[in-house]
């Protein structure tokens with residue numbers, strides 16, 4: 270017997286599959302028709318026409334048997350549901366915030382927070398924009414100012430915490446506008462638009478102390494704070510011995526409140542919340558939530574949804590879960606890198622981002638190269654990805670196109686849904702599109718909605 274000496278230590282998912290959902294790869298001609306019908310916008314494809322769906326990790330998660338069990342015992346009372354109190358207890362214990370205001374999803378919480386705190390003419394600094402977050406800040410009359418560190422704009426920088434806020438940039442914004450024009454700092458964990466890049470505890474502490482000096486609130490976008498906590502445990506000096514729960518708790522301890530999309534870290538299909546410490550702000554939020562979401566003890570979620578979210582939050586902070594979750598994303602990143610595909614590094618927590626500026630460098634940004642690539646990837650392998658470049662960036666208040674420095678395609682991994690074989694197929698399809706990159710052209714826009722255009726815009730190849 271001759272056993273190799275360097276036997277790898279592979280990881281495996283801490284779950285097995287109990288129910289399966291059938292998927293089908295439409296043939297080449299069907300894919301061509303489907304993409305044309307969708308106006309080259311992957312948001313407009315029918316799910317049935319998609320083989321492997323990496324559009325988003327939002328609400329696309331597989332729930333556990335424990336979560337399904339909780340669904341069956343959900344309390345559907347209009348007022349005072351048992352599951353509201355259960356969720357409140359879990360949010361207090363895990364995130365550490367005193368008041369819970371449930372919402373139908375993250376943007377419902379962003380809406381409430383923005384309406385409550387932002388006045389016309391205000392400035393909201395944050396670590397890179399997120400589409401819906403910025404929309405709500407501007408809808409409430411504010412202006413978003415990006416204060417993320419410069420490394421975030423460089424897809425090749427291996428900075429371990431590319432999501433960090435640049436303290437000098439933030440101090441300059443405070444100097445320029447004055448603290449009374451800044452209702453809060455919008456602080457995102459595992460910054461989505463930067464490539465799923467984490468922030469460090471050290472940065473949070475620094476931002477917190479600057480905010481405290483000026484009496485400015487610090488609000489967390491906790492959507493992927495658990496995934497960020499995993500990176501802190503792996504990368505931040507002195508954090509290796511801390512549990513995910515301890516790190517998450519510490520992140521939140523510096524914050525005045527958070528908005529949360531339960532559809533990500535919370536491992537559910539719908540739901541979210543606003544959580545704050547201030548009694549009077551909570552009171553105002555409860556007054557507002559009844560107008561936009563539902564009574565303050567359900568806020569747009571069914572009782573069973575709150576029950577599933579409460580269990581999902583508990584599962585999300587188990588080390589074995591979060592390790593498998595983030596390392597599966599890394600597996601896809603390594604596969605792509607082995608093929609020579611330019612991707613954003615370090616690999617993100619929820620997605621791998623293709624660096625389209627390097628893949629389709631011959632296409633001007635005004636011809637939507639990342640949007641085109643996403644379409645080509647669907648034609649190639651029935652794989653659905655999402656543009657995160659000029660289309661997502663939209664237009665400024667004067668109506669001009671915003672040209673972001675990052676032109677990316679996001680391959681987003683739903684939680685507990687796909688296996689390594691799916692990701693092998695994805696990496697091979699991406700590499701094949703890259704192989705024929707020179708023969709790919711741009712797109713022109715033929716329909717553009719007035720806001721958040723990436724969801725519904727239609728395109729045609731040039």
Ligand code: F0G
Nearest residue numbers: 325327374375376399401461492530532
């Ligand atoms: N904040 C971040 C960082 C997000 O990624 C999202 C949603 C939201 C807020 C809004 O939450 O969807 O529950 O209303 N991101 C999804 C995505 C849509 O595909 O990245 P929501």
